[in-house]
Amino acid sequence: MGWVVATETSRRSEETVMARRLPEHRGRTLVLMYHAVHATLDAWKKQEAADRWYAVTADQFHKQMEHLSRAGYATSLLGEFLAQKTPPKSVILTFDDGHESNFVVALPILQRFGFRADFFVTVANIGRPGFMNWEQLRLLLDAGMSVQSHGLHHRDLTGIREDLLADELRTAKDRLECNLARPVKYFAIPGGFADRGVYLAARAAGYEAICNSEPGLARSGEVIARVGIMHSTSQTAFQGLVQRRFFRLLQMRAQRKFGKIGKTLLGVRRYEALKRLRLSSSRSGGDV
C-alpha cells in the first residue's frame, strides 16, 4: 500500500511502476491545492513572477475539472473526508490565500461541474484589492463551499514568538467564525513551512486538522498531505496524479525535498528569486 508499494516495486521498470495505481478509497484521498485562477493567459502574465508560479489560468482549470467530471470523480469537502463520508471515487479541491479570482473565475467553473471546494483564506487580506471580501466569502458558503483558515498575515510561522504564533492561529479562526457564523476547523500552513511547534500551536488553537503541501495521498488524520497544481502542471501530469500514479507523486516529493533544502540553504528570498529565473526560462505547459 502507498509508499510501501513504491519501495517494494522500486526495482521494476519505470513503465511498470507508472502503470500501477493506488486503489481507490482505502482511507486515503487525493487533496489538490490551488492558488489563484486567472481569467486569461494575459491576466496570468501580468502577475508577479513568484505568483505566476502557483497560479493557473481559467482554461487550465476548466480542462482539469472537465477531466475529473468525465472520469467520474465527485468532490468532497475536507470535513466529509475526515468524517469518512466520501464517495469511493472522489477528490478534494482546496484553494489557498483567498484570491478574488477564486470567487470570480474558479467558482463558476466549479459550479458548472457540480463541484465543491475548501477555501483557505488569509484573514488580514480579506477585502483588500485582489482578495475576496466578506460578502464573497458568505456567497461561497451559500454555494455549498467551505471557508477555512490560512492564518492572519501569511507569514512564515516557524521560529516566531509564541504569542505571535498563537495570534496568527487563534485570531484568524475567531475572526472567520465571528464574521461567517460557521465553525472553522481546518488550517492550511502559509508558505508550506511548519515545524512541530506550529502543529502543536495549531492544535492548541482548536484546529482539528492541518493541511500542508507535502505531496502524497492524504490519510484521514490531523495532518493532511496535498498535491499542488501549478501553472507548469501539464494536463497529462494532472491526469496521472488523479489516477494516483504514485511515480508522479514520488517525483513531486523529491522535488519538494530539493526545494526545501534550497530554501534553507539560500534563504527564502534568494530561493524565490532563483525560482523566478527558472519560471521565466521554463517552457509553458511543462511538467510538475
Ligand SMILES: [Zn+2]
Ligand atoms: Zn498561501
